[in-house]
Amino acid sequence: MESAGQPGVEAGHAGVEYEKVGREYFENRQLKRGAAGWLLLVGLGVAYVISGDFAGWNFGLAQGGWGGLFVASLLMATMYTCMCFALAELATIAPTAGGGSGFARRAFGPWGGFLCGVAILMEYAIAPAAIAVFIGAYCNSLFGIDGWTVYLGFYAVFLGIHLYGAGEALRLIFAITALAVVALIVFVLAMIPHFDVNNLFDIPATDAAGASPFLPFGYIGIWAAIPYAIWFFLAIEGVPLAAEETSDPKRDLPRGLIGGMFVLLAFCALILTFGPGGAGADALKDSGNPLVAALESSKVYGGPTWISRFVNFVGLAGLIASFFSIIYGYSRLIFSMSRAGYLPRALSLTGSRKTPYVALIVPGIIGFLLSLSGQGDLLILIAVFGATISYVMMMASHIALRIREPDLARPYRTPGGILTSGVALVLACAAVVAGFLVDPRVVIGAAVVYAIFVGYFAIYSRHHLVAAAPGEEAPY
Numbered sequence: 001m002e003s004a005g006q007p008g009v010e011a012g013h014a015g016v017e018y019e020k021v022g023r024e025y026f027e028n029r030q031l032k033r034g035a036a037g038w039l040l041l042v043g044l045g046v047a048y049v050i051s052g053d054f055a056g057w058n059f060g061l062a063q064g065g066w067g068g069l070f071v072a073s074l075l076m077a078t079m080y081t082c083m084c085f086a087l088a089e090l091a092t093i094a095p096t097a098g099g100g101s102g103f104a105r106r107a108f109g110p111w112g113g114f115l116c117g118v119a120i121l122m123e124y125a126i127a128p129a130a131i132a133v134f135i136g137a138y139c140n141s142l143f144g145i146d147g148w149t150v151y152l153g154f155y156a157v158f159l160g161i162h163l164y165g166a167g168e169a170l171r172l173i174f175a176i177t178a179l180a181v182v183a184l185i186v187f188v189l190a191m192i193p194h195f196d197v198n199n200l201f202d203i204p205a206t207d208a209a210g211a212s213p214f215l216p217f218g219y220i221g222i223w224a225a226i227p228y229a230i231w232f233f234l235a236i237e238g239v240p241l242a243a244e245e246t247s248d249p250k251r252d253l254p255r256g257l258i259g260g261m262f263v264l265l266a267f268c269a270l271i272l273t274f275g276p277g278g279a280g281a282d283a284l285k286d287s288g289n290p291l292v293a294a295l296e297s298s299k300v301y302g303g304p305t306w307i308s309r310f311v312n313f314v315g316l317a318g319l320i321a322s323f324f325s326i327i328y329g330y331s332r333l334i335f336s337m338s339r340a341g342y343l344p345r346a347l348s349l350t351g352s353r354k355t356p357y358v359a360l361i362v363p364g365i366i367g368f369l370l371s372l373s374g375q376g377d378l379l380i381l382i383a384v385f386g387a388t389i390s391y392v393m394m395m396a397s398h399i400a401l402r403i404r405e406p407d408l409a410r411p412y413r414t415p416g417g418i419l420t421s422g423v424a425l426v427l428a429c430a431a432v433v434a435g436f437l438v439d440p441r442v443v444i445g446a447a448v449v450y451a452i453f454v455g456y457f458a459i460y461s462r463h464h465l466v467a468a469a470p471g472e473e474a475p476y
Contacts, residue, residue, distance in 0.1 A: 016110045018467040019341070025466070029339045029348045029356075038252035038259070041239055043174035044325055045260020048235035050180050051322030053271050054291055054315050055134035059377045060228030061285035063438060064221030066200040066276050067214035071222045072229035073272055077265055079427035080233040083391060084261040085414045086398040086421040088254035091240040092411040093401065095249035096470045098336035099240040100394045105472070107397035107404075110342075110465060111457075116393040117337045118453040120237075122386030122446065124330035125363045127235060128155075129370040130379035131323040137288030137376075138316045142309075151371040158324045159364045162331065163357055173325050180318030183311050187291050188270045190307045194278040194300045202280045226434035227384040232268040234387055235322070236260055237394070238329035244470070245332075250411040288376065291315055327360065334359035340469035342461055378442050381435050385446040388435075391428035395421045 060069035090103040098105070098113070100120050105113025132151040140146040161172060201213040208218030215221055239256045243249045271291075276284055279294035287293040292315070295301055295308035335356035338348035347359045370379065398421040401408060414420050435443040465472065 038255040041256025042259040047325035052231040060225035064225030065216035068221035072225040082424035091253040095243035119389035132371040133376035183314035191274040191278040341465040395425035
């Protein structure tokens, strides 16, 4: 135990124990306050997710056809919109770098905080690995190179930028995201003249229950497409992870969450309509770079053009933006959970530039190793499993705090209250199950990893939590 005060162990509630630590423990674990304002947070929210517009969503076409993915996207758009309104309130109640982990800790105690935090950790540690695979596919289209050298190069460069400083990283994320937005706008404008509603329904109908040209894989296809519809929005909930580096978290976090969500809703509608509507759903359902594939398809431009090369090259920025920003997100989550003792404490050490260098490097190595599988679609399933578990817990936290502590100070209040978070909760529960319809072995494997983390907390870390850590209740 790191301590220079008077160390001691005291019992808390729910069978946990807290250790007192000295002042230098927290001095070695500090982030740079004021690195981000609300506009940078909007950019961060869009950056977390924008790679989902460039690759990943289209695998839902292979599960549900265009109609199945369309309905799944409507459901998930509803879930994420409701969830962002609820998270905006929670973020003003418990503004710490733990994000959702802190919300669940406030509502359900240390066990709730850990269970939610580890679920988010699985999402944020795995998502960059999936994005690295998609980056490889785009690099292959551009330069003819792919594989481990591409993955390693991107991990090394962008981990290095994060290690240099939070303010610099956030500003660079914003600039890269702006380039990616330009690429999406160019793509949509280029596809509009080639739109044909019949292209949306060119996947042949099967004999599944409810199958039709609109739902070629039947009703079950809607459910199976949900994990890929989530990819249009996955990780927007990471905006509150910047709470301790935000100028005014109680004002800026709600603006960042809600502003970012409305941008993502617009792009989801445009990409899902004009991508398959121009090239055909069947042509895009298995592509690693569907926007380029759409532009170069026989129904659009019939081969490479300056537009497809532009979208390919600048579109790489969209993948980089999410890759770069999610690395930021996982490092802040691990920093917060480690500082409070839920994860090994060494992970929360910060350097002279106030960056959590251990929390950046260790998951980066793990993510790189996972990216070597080259299975971006299966890595998405693992990330979605962790994400949906955390959504259930965060929405339950919102409802619990509204019921148990109605007079709690809430600088921002969710429109619709628990009805809004209740809608998100029901849809999140459905989304948890959806991954099992695609590949149950992958999701069961993710559940086993989750169980191992829970075992670590039950056996060890719940007896070694840090008293007076931000977001923790001191037991004395």
